[in-house]
Every structure is written in C-alpha cells, then in structure tokens.
Amino acid sequence: MSVIAPNFKLSEFIKSLLDNVFWIILILVLIGLPAVFMILFVIELPVIDGELLTPFLALTWMADPSRILPVVQAFMATDIFRVMAFPGFGFAALLAAATIFVERKMLAKLQLRVGPFYCGKFEGILQLMGDGLKLISKEIIIPAKADKPIFWAAPVLFVATAAAFVAFIPVAPGWVVADVEMGLLGVFAVIGFFPIITILSAWSANSKFPFIGGIRALFQMVSFEIPLILSLLGAVMLTGSLNLSEIAASQSSFPWIVFLPIGAIVFFITMLAELERIPFDLPEAESEIVAGWLTELSGMMYGLVQLGTYLKLYAFAGLFVVIFLGGWNGPMVVPPFPEELLTKGIEMGPIVAGPFPGLPLFDQEMLNGALWFVLKTVAVIFFILLPRGVFPRIRVDMLLNLGWTKLIGLAFVNIFIALGLLYAGVLGPGGLQ
Amino acid sequence: MSTETENPPTDAKPEVKTPPPKPAPKKPEAAPVEMPAFEKSISDKIVEKFGDKIEVGFVKEDRVRINVGRENVHEVAEFIRDGLNYDHVESVSGVDYPQDNEIEVVYHIGSYTESSLARQVLVLATRAQRETNPIPGNDATKLPTLRDVFYSVEFHEREVFEMFGVFFEGHPDNRRLLLPEDWADLPPLRKDFAIKGR
Amino acid sequence: MTFTLPPGLALQKVDERIMTLNVGPQHPGSGHMRIIVQIDGDYIVACDPDPGYVHRGEEKMAEYRNYITNIPHLERPVIHDSCNVLYPYVLGAEELLGIEVPERAKYVRVIASELNRCIYIMYWLAIYGIFLGHSTMFMWPAGDRELLIDLMEKMTGARVTHAHFVPGGVRNDLPPNFEDVCLRQVNYFEKRIKEYAAVFYDNPILISRTQDTGVLSREDAIRYGTTGSVLRASGVDYDLRVKEPYDVYDELDVHTNVMKEGDSYARSRIPWLDMIESCNIIRQALQKMPKSGSVRVKLKPNPKTKGLESVYKRVESGRGSLGCYIVSDAKTEPYRVKLSVPSFRNLIALPNLLRGEKLGNMPSVYWSLNYWPVEADR
16 A cells, blocks of 8 residues: 655645635535525424424524424434435445445454455445445446346336335334335335346346346245245234234234244245345356356446345345344333433533423434344344355255245244144233233 | 387387497496386287387386387277276377478377386377478378277377377367467477577 | 368357357356356256467477476466476486486475475365355465465475476575474464365355266276376376375375265365375475485586487376476477376366256366366466
8 A cells, every 4th residue: 555645736735625615615505505405495394382493493503503403303203314314225224334344344354364454544444435436436338239228227226126125124113114004015025026127137238147147046036035925924923913013013022033933044044045145146156157147237337236235135134133033122221311401401500501492302212122123133134144254155956946845844834833822822812922 | 101219218229220239338237228027018018919010119117118100000009908908198299300201199198997007108109291381181191090099188189280280080079279269370389380589 | 161161160050049158268267268168058068178278388488498497487387386397397307317316305396396286276275165156265275375385485485486396406405494384384284274174075055066066987087087186086096196106205105085976076175185195295204304415416507418318207296197298309408398287188077077067067067177277278
C-alpha cells in the first residue's frame, strides 16, 4: 500500500476545496431541500399540544432542538419509515452488509487468512463500501444477442422480490412492514417467484453457461420448495394461525424448536438450498460453469443481485427465528425508561431542562424485542455462513435426490409429530400453554 | 532397408562389427563386451526369433536397444508384447537425422505386470524416410502405427506426427495436439526449422 | 466436400441434441488447457482434450543450449516441482559426461526432490479442492506449503524454479543449521497435513462426490500407460524409487501406497499418503547424510560429451515417472532432448474415463488424474 504524494500546488489545493464546496452546495440544494420538503409535506403531520404541526413550526427545531422529538416519533409511526428504515429495507440492508463483512472475516480466519484488512482503519471495515463503489463504477456489458428488456429487468426484479420477502418478517411486537393475516402464505408466494426470475435472467443472457446455471437453479429451487413449505406447517398447526406476528407471539413461553427439531433441521437445509449457499451453490458452481446464471451480469447489475441475495439471507434467517426460535421473545434486559425524564425533566443545578414531549422514542418492549430478534438472527446467520468453510459442493443428482425423497419424508415425520402433540393434548388448548 | 548402428556401447569395441577384436587399451577385460546377463537374455530372445530383421543397438544395464526396419516393426512390437510381456509404452520420440535423410522414431517400452522387467526399458527404434520439402501426411515419411499393439502410444504418435511430419498409417486420429490448428510452417522439431534469432 | 482437409484437422457435424461445450482455457475449472466436451443433457458423450496452450518448445530450445545452460529452462514445465523435472536430465547428462557425483550431493538431491514433491502435491490438492467448491481446502494447502517453500528458499535461494541441480551435483551446499530447521518444519508440516483427513478426506460430501466416479480398472490403467498416483490408485504397485532406485534411494526405506478402487477418491488420496511418506524419507535422509563433503563436481565451462550415444533416465516425480531421453553427438549441445512427462501419459485416460460420466463429475475426474497442463505441453 504505497501512496505517492503528488507535488503540492496551492492553486490546485484551493481548486479542490472550491470543488468540494460547489458539490456540497449543489447536492444540498438539488436533493437535500426537496427531500426535506417532501418529508414535511407528504407525511401526515402530527397534532402536538392540540396544534397541527406545520412545516414552519417544524423548522423551529433550530431554536429548540427538543421540539424535533414529536416529529420524529410521528414519523416513526408512518408506513414510509417502516418500509425504508426500521423493519424494512434499511435495517435489512444494514444487517446484510454486516453479514457480508462477517462472512468474509470469519471465513478468512477459518482458512488461516486475514480477510479484508486495508480498507478502513479497523480491520478493513470499509471494504464493503469500497466494493460497492467499485461495482458502481464498472461498465455494464450486455451480450450482443441477449434479450435486453428482460436482461435489464431481472436484477431489479430480484431485489424487489427479496425486499418483498423482507416486508413480511416481524421484528418487534407491532413492528412489521406488512401485517398480513395469512403472512406465511404470502411468504411462500414470494419465495415461489425467485426461480422464475432466475430462469428469466439466465435465459435472456443467451449464452451456454448461464443457460446451464439457470436450469440448475430452477431444479434446485423448485425441488426444495416442497420440503420448505411442509416443514413450516408443523409450527402452523401448533399455533393455529398463519400470521407471522401471532406465531412469534405464541412462543412466549418456549420456542417451537423444542418440540419440532426435525422440522427446524429440514427447514435449515432447505434454506441453504434456496439461498444457493455452499454446499448447495450449484447454480454458481465456479469450476464447472464459470459463474452459472450470474456469468453475464457485470457492474451494478451484479451488485444488485448480491444485495438481493443477502437480503434474502436475512429474510430467511428472520423467518427461521420467527417460526422456530421464538421471534422477539426473550427475558427483559432493557432497563425501563427513567420516569423523571418524562415528568420533571433533567435537573442540572438551578436549571431544569423542561420535560420533553415525545419521549420515549422507543418503548421498552420494542427495544427488547428488537434486541432479542437481532441476537437470534445473528446466531442463525452464523450457522448459515459456517458450512461455506467446511463443505465442498454437492452434485446435481445428489441434490435432487435429497430434495425430492429424503427431505419430504422428514418433513412429513415432522407433521406427524406436531399432530401427535396436538392430539395428545400436550400443546394447544388445554395443554402446556 | 538397412539400419545403421548409431549407438555403440560405452565400453570397448562392439561385437556386431567384424574387425578383429583388438585388446582395448584402457580396460583389462577381453574384447567381448561384458553385457549384463538378464538384459542379454532379453536381446537374445528377440534375436533368436527375428534373426536378421533386427539389429541389437546396445545392451546396457536396464536398457536394451533394438533397431528395426519399417516393415518389421509391427511384428517385433507384437512379439515384445506377447512373448516378452512388456505392456506399455513410456515415450515415443523422434530424432531427425538430415545427414542420413532419415527420421528415427524411438519407442521406450516398459512393463508393469512382469516383476522381473520392472526396471527394464526396451528401446525400439525404426527409421522413416525424410523428404526435404515435407507435406505432412501426403509424402513418403510414413510408418506403421503401433496403436493396436500398445494403446498407450496414441497421443505420443500424434505429437511425433505434428512435430516431425511422420505419418502413422493406421492411427485413427492423426490430428494436431500441441501445435495450433493453423500451423503452416515446417514441422518444428526438424533440424531445418530454425528458431528465429538463432 | 470438394476440398480436402490438410492433415491435422477434422470435420465435425453439429448435432441438435448434443451440445458442444468448450471447457476452455478461460474457465475456472480447466487449468491452462481446453477440453471439448459434448454433452447430452447431463451426460458426457465424447471428450476431446486439447492441450498445447502453453507449448513453449522446451525440447527444441534444448538443442541450442549446452548441457549446463539447459538447466534453467528445462525446469520450467513444472515450476513447483522443478527439481524433479531436472532430475532425469541431470542423471542422463552425468552419464553422458562420465561424472561421478559425491555422496553428500546425492543426499541433498534426494531431500530437495522430496520437498519439491510435497510442494507440488499441496498445490495440486489446493486446486482439487477449489474445483470441488471447497475453498477451505484451497487455502489450507496453499498456506501450509509455505513452510516447505521456505525451506527450499533457504536451500537454493529461490521459492520456485530452483535450478539447483546441475550435472555434477547441486549448485551450492546446504546453509548451516539447515538440518535442524528442516526437521522441525517437516515435523510440523506432517502434523498439519494429517489434519486434512478431518476436513477433506472424511467429509461425507466429498466422499459421495468422488467415490465410484471415473473408475479406472487395473487392466486399463496398465494398458493406457498411466503412471504415478493414478497407477497406484488402481492397484498396481509401481514406484520408481523402489523399483529402479536412483541416487541414494536404495539406502532409504520407501513404502509404496497402493489403493485398489481406482476411483477419483482413491486418486485424490494417494498423493496425500505419498506426502506423509515423503516426510519419513526426508527424516531418514537427514539422519544418514554425510555431515561434510563436497556437493559438486566442477566441470569445465562447455562440457562436451564423449561420443555418439543416447541415454534414457527416469525418476519418480510428484505426478509419476518422468523420463528424459538424451541423444548426444559429441558436441557441447545435446542433439535431442525428449522429456516424457507423466501428465501427457495420464492424459490418454481422460477421454476414456469421461465418456458416460455426468458433467458434474468432470472437474473431479479430470484433475484427479494428477494432471499438470503446463507440463503436458512442455
């Protein structure tokens, strides 16, 4: 890592400073101001102290910063916030980015290497950003005879579907982007969309290696969908509802994995197959078909597909946590919000900074739930990442054999166990719960 | 076609030439070369079966060399495989002798199954006629293939064909192996193909 | 067709059902070689290996240089295993020039040869792992082989392509204290490679992928003229260090590893067992080596051979028996040098093994033939 310092010229230095100032002003004016105004005008503004908050009033936060708190709280209750930030895209993307970094580091330590090291002061933590910038700056090459509309649309569709999947996962009680009554069926529908996108992308590339990779991906995803669905039905039977929030809430005493371990194992294996992770990464098998269905994607299209893949990883891990590990349930470790701040304000000697309306932003239940959910998801993701360092790749006929015979059999065993538990009165109405 | 002895043994005068045996000045042994007994028995068996058609090149420790003419090489190879229990060919090399107008093809034959022959390598050499302006495949530089006798010569004979221009009649697949498909120059390992700059 | 094809080219009909796939030089699963594979669905119907992408004309170049200056370029076919590629050439040149090598030089040569064998097999194993999609199996051997490359660097000054063997012995003596360092590192190396059993050889997915694929029967292995680990995995007990010992191998105790199954799993396991055997040989050689003595017979600058003669020497390298046929004509340059490389000989088995195999088995069968593309092309 050597940096060759150019000769220092004062005129160039001033020019670079002025350039930065110009760009900052330009971006602020062209993007920042409209964004602020859009937020203030599009979002339903709350009623505070009996008065409707107008944008002008809202801008008075520059005089008294504590006035921004009710606005933030109102904003957090809106749909847009849920979709973009907390249980939705922003949160998922953050976890996905952390997953990628942890995967590279953990795999490196397993393999006696160091992993990302130079980018960023602490152990290469900015490596992802560097990779993202690199992918944005690369040229997107489209094969000459490819089917251009579908080829361009496929990565975008992939990310959109992955984001739709993320929308179903409840993170904390009441915090879910799409609270659908038949949430689990919606999840199955969205998962069923992935093979279609894969085969569209592979077919439209009009080349031999994506063709073989796409067909393998189709085989893999389709043949593992049935065990996936069947293995989750056991938990549905025990809960009596398809709503994911209710399934999570019903595990307040104990998680379902205690009673349905086989289902959890089957779901874990099918999850690895749907995510195309090693040992099931046939569609991207490097040594046989270059990069499978990703061969012809370059630049940001590849970046989008990777983003979609890791969003899917987070969503599947979240699903596993919600259904088998108890979702957000866990002992209360978050301390309650101090009462005095709400009623009396902060006392700093003779001055009393008055009680701030709008606090608390996050209530205790939500923080606790989110914390336990994140911890459990991280643990599941760790176990998903681990086989990459240990196993080689499985072969296509072994994969199909596994999916169509053994896993379906085990999933049925799981359903019978669930039925048995219900009829024996161990669980369900009149049972342990 | 007469084959010349190209490789006299390292010790005193060879036995095949008929001048009177002179006592070799350095070695105190008598004129007959002390040939290792086991290798001598191998060469004796071949001489006994084929007599005049072959010529023993040398008999050294672990190496016996037989020079054969083009017409008989297939027969001799079959005898080597069936009668002497050699079972595979280790290497096929061509050596270009422009001064004799011939290209020599040397087969090194070994044995995995017969334990007494584990160290032995039989060197079988034939000669093909050489042309000054070769058209590989369509001129007189031809030899019968040994592929039906020893399957292991398959890729080696293809390489000798492309490097020397020696066409092996009966080989099912005389295509290019190492050279690019559009090579239009002389076969490279011939002596008249000069590396540029040397 | 009215025109006749020049010899060396063949016409091929394009079929509708059978797809021709170029597992070509630009492919993460092929090495520096092209394999033209015709597949019918998932099954390989025909296979046509197309080596020659790294053909540099080693044998032609050898005719222009004298016996000593031939050394640096003749070792290039396998850069990791360079001592073993030079070994038969050096033995042949010594016989032609009539030199007798001192004892210590022979031991140093044996140690260098065994170290090179381990270095090569580790690299081969790393690539085998990555062909199967096992990235840990790529990183571990590539990392552990640095221990041995370190030793070679102490001995010869170069990490790969050592150019250490010369007709007359080795170039330089071992550095002081080399024996202790070597012993320590070889012991640690052996401990490390025994851990590979847990992550690789006993891995159930690996076993299910490579067992009973690409089965080479004993008769076929002998008929195709295969050599080295491919031969020993099919049940033929043949190791040149035991059958035709050269240098001081007749004083060392070498055990040959043989497996009977002849499938890809056996072919991938035999080199690993060979490496453990090499560690034993190195320890024995370090013990028995004469503590002092010269390691080189100094030759005159342009050595000339005595007469018109030819010599064929062979040596057990990391891949199998490597032979060198030198024809000399009493000049300073050899008249003809032919390297009979084991990769080229094992390549004959490839089309026959791949016929009827699934496409998914292609990398595991192809690379398990202990094939080094650069060496086959010379």
